[in-house]
Amino acid sequence: xxxxxxxxxxTPTILPIETLQVMPMIKMSARNVDAFFxxxxxxxxxSLDVPANKVLAIIGPSGCGKSTLVRCLNRMHxxxxxxxxxxxxxxxxxxxKEDAVRIRKRIGxxxxxxxxxxxxxxxxxxxxxxxxxxxxxRRNIGEVVERSLKQAALWDxxxxxxxxxxxxLSGGQQQRLCIARTLAVSPEVILMDEPASALDPIATxxxxxxxxxxxxxxxxxxxxxxxxxxxxxxxLTAFLYMGKLIEYDETKKIFTNPSIKQTEDYIxxxxx
Amino acid sequence: MERNKxxxxxxxxxxxxxxxxxxxxxxxxxxxxxxxxxxxGILSLIFFYTINRGASYLxxxxxxxxxxxxxxxxxxxxxxxxxxxxxxxxxxxxGLPIGVMxxxxxAEHGNNKFAVLVRFMTDVLSGVPSIVAGVxxxxxxxIPTKHFSAFAGGVALAILMIPTVTRTTEEMVRLxxxxxxxxxxxxxxxxWKTTVQIVLRTAFRxxxxxxxxxxxxxxxxxxxxxxxALGNRFWSTxxxxxxxxLSVFVYDYAKxxxxxxxxxxxxxxxxxxxxxxxxxxxxxxxxxxxxxxx
Ligand SMILES: Nc1ncnc2c1ncn2[C@@H]1O[C@H](COP(=O)(O)OP(=O)(O)OP(=O)(O)O)[C@@H](O)[C@H]1O
Ligand SMILES: [Mg+2]
Numbered sequence: 001x002x003x004x005x006x007x008x009x010x011t012p013t014i015l016p017i018e019t020l021q022v023m024p025m026i027k028m029s030a031r032n033v034d035a036f037f038x039x040x041x042x043x044x045x046x047s048l049d050v051p052a053n054k055v056l057a058i059i060g061p062s063g064c065g066k067s068t069l070v071r072c073l074n075r076m077h078x079x080x081x082x083x084x085x086x087x088x089x090x091x092x093x094x095x096x097k098e099d100a101v102r103i104r105k106r107i108g109x110x111x112x113x114x115x116x117x118x119x120x121x122x123x124x125x126x127x128x129x130x131x132x133x134x135x136x137x138r139r140n141i142g143e144v145v146e147r148s149l150k151q152a153a154l155w156d157x158x159x160x161x162x163x164x165x166x167x168x169l170s171g172g173q174q175q176r177l178c179i180a181r182t183l184a185v186s187p188e189v190i191l192m193d194e195p196a197s198a199l200d201p202i203a204t205x206x207x208x209x210x211x212x213x214x215x216x217x218x219x220x221x222x223x224x225x226x227x228x229x230x231x232x233x234x235x236l237t238a239f240l241y242m243g244k245l246i247e248y249d250e251t252k253k254i255f256t257n258p259s260i261k262q263t264e265d266y267i268x269x270x271x272x
Numbered sequence: 273m274e275r276n277k278x279x280x281x282x283x284x285x286x287x288x289x290x291x292x293x294x295x296x297x298x299x300x301x302x303x304x305x306x307x308x309x310x311x312x313g314i315l316s317l318i319f320f321y322t323i324n325r326g327a328s329y330l331x332x333x334x335x336x337x338x339x340x341x342x343x344x345x346x347x348x349x350x351x352x353x354x355x356x357x358x359x360x361x362x363x364x365x366x367g368l369p370i371g372v373m374x375x376x377x378x379a380e381h382g383n384n385k386f387a388v389l390v391r392f393m394t395d396v397l398s399g400v401p402s403i404v405a406g407v408x409x410x411x412x413x414x415i416p417t418k419h420f421s422a423f424a425g426g427v428a429l430a431i432l433m434i435p436t437v438t439r440t441t442e443e444m445v446r447l448x449x450x451x452x453x454x455x456x457x458x459x460x461x462x463x464w465k466t467t468v469q470i471v472l473r474t475a476f477r478x479x480x481x482x483x484x485x486x487x488x489x490x491x492x493x494x495x496x497x498x499x500x501a502l503g504n505r506f507w508s509t510x511x512x513x514x515x516x517x518l519s520v521f522v523y524d525y526a527k528x529x530x531x532x533x534x535x536x537x538x539x540x541x542x543x544x545x546x547x548x549x550x551x552x553x554x555x556x557x558x559x560x561x562x563x564x565x566x
Contacts, residue, residue: 074458076454076457076458079453079454079457101457101460101461101462101463102460103460104457104458104459104460105459105460106460108458108459109454109458111451111454111455111458113451115449115451115452115454115455117452117455117470117473117474118452118474119473119474119476120473128456128459128461128469128470129459129460129461132456132459132461132462132465132466132469133459133460133461178455181455181459182458182459185459185460
């Protein structure tokens with residue numbers, strides 16, 4: 001049954017341009033990306049485009065390589081000791097030919113589990129990227145922290161407690177703090193690996209609202225296990241299965257009329 | 273039928289299991305409490321016995337005066353107190369940077385053969401008797417320079433500090449969750465800054481505790497100093513001359529036949545304990561987590 005599924009024609013378009021109203025600007029693209037952990041191949045020949053100021057959701061069953069794919073996009077895959085082949089382009093330039101540190105400044109990342117730095121205050125957690133990158137001046141730092149916290153919809157809750165520990169916040173607040181921390185270094189793309197999976201529905205709703213606002217300025221790639229969430233927040237959806245890109249299309253299309261049966265089976269909950 | 277029987281066995285046993293579990297829980301808890309009491313008891317025994325024997329011989333003179341010749345009463349050990357501080361200073365200046373950096377190396381890049389070798393050697397080194405460290409410092413420093421010196425004593429202490437500091441630093445840095453490193457790197461912070469400003473900052477208190485243990489351990493060392501720093505009855509702060517230390521002072525005075533000297537040895541021992549306690553306390557206060565007392 002499963003092998004039958006796999007043998008279906010598997011040629012997703014790199015970007016479903018015809019379904020988008022206007023010709024989008026491509027912010028990032030993956031071209032024939034293979035990823036490995038040692039000898040084990042985790043991603044197989046993945047190609048997709050991420051248009052600017054859109055939200056791309058990556059869905060798929062556990063272990064299918066969603067995290068690995070987003071980590072290839074900001075060179076974090078190599079930090080975990082993985083290797084990859086293929087191209088990843090940011091504004092049409094190969095990120096693997098540039099300095100990893102500078103690339104990661106341009107492509108921020110929010111992790112599954114909120115991970116504010118425990119020894120730092122709320123203020124310092126947001127400021128740390130600026131400070132350690134030498135981007136901070138005394139004058140701008142307060143401004144940037146305030147702006148980032150406002151963008152992350154956290155400012156009103158913490159503005160009187162900026163000196164408190166970052167880990168004194170609730171889980172949802174911590175995750176928004178991590179988003180603020182990422183925003184503070186002014187990235188162009190934000191990768192989110194299941195940013196709401198450790199949060200309750202109310203905190204999740206806040207994060208989703210936030211993603212809506214953020215796409216005006218940033219390009220966002222979000223990994224999620226939650227089908228409804230993908231449908232709510234994203235413009236485009238990529239379905240990954242066993243390291244292969246099965247279908248990539250406009251979110252509306254994926255959730256109402258997927259062209260591949262496997263996708264349909266997954267989103268209707270028949271497997272995965 | 274079968275099933276019913278099983279059920280009834282279980283039911284009958286519930287109170288039995290319950291009380292047994294309670295009893296075991298209570299017994300274990302009591303055992304833990306007794307062990308903790310014994311640990312504290314031994315510590316207070318040493319402390320109070322030393323106070324009992326030494327406190328009455330402590331006076332301002334003891335801290336400000338030099339040792340008196342045999343036969344004269346009174347006198348102090350200002351030179352030994354200063355000497356101990358200097359020896360710890362030299363040992364720390366050499367041993368701590370090496371130990372801390374080696375520990376960071378092992379924790380952050382310790383997946384190769386060289387690291388395995390280093391780890392093995394540190395383990396061996398930490399089991400080496402302290403007198404052997406003295407012999408090594410003797411042949412490394414005393415023989416080439418042709419005289420005993422504070423520096424040689426410091427080297428001996430450093431040799432003793434390195435393995436403890438290395439291993440505790442490694443453990444503490446390893447305890448820092450990978451997610452903080454990744455968060456730092458994902459912000460575009462260079463690797464070395466991530467290590468220093470985020471990983472080390474998170475592990476800081478643990479590393480300091482390791483350092484404290486190492487310093488406290490060598491502060492009372494006598495054997496490695498006997499043939500490196502030697503001891504000195506006169507005031508000296510120069511690094512290339514023999515230097516007095518509290519531990520050697522205690523050793524010399526405790527085995528002397530003069531009662532006055534024996535008493536002074538107790539006083540010196542007390543000063544040594546107080547010195548180490550103060551050191552621990554002050555470092556604890558300085559490195560107190562500003563968020564822990566929230
Ligand atoms: N550090 C690692 N070393 C070796 N193999 C790994 C490592 N991390 C992940 N893998 C393997 O790579 C595959 C893809 O993992 P990945 O974390 O990308 O999956 P995922 O789709 O994000 O899953 P989940 O939804 O559970 O987070 C899995 O089969 C996993 O076992
Ligand atoms: Mg994952």
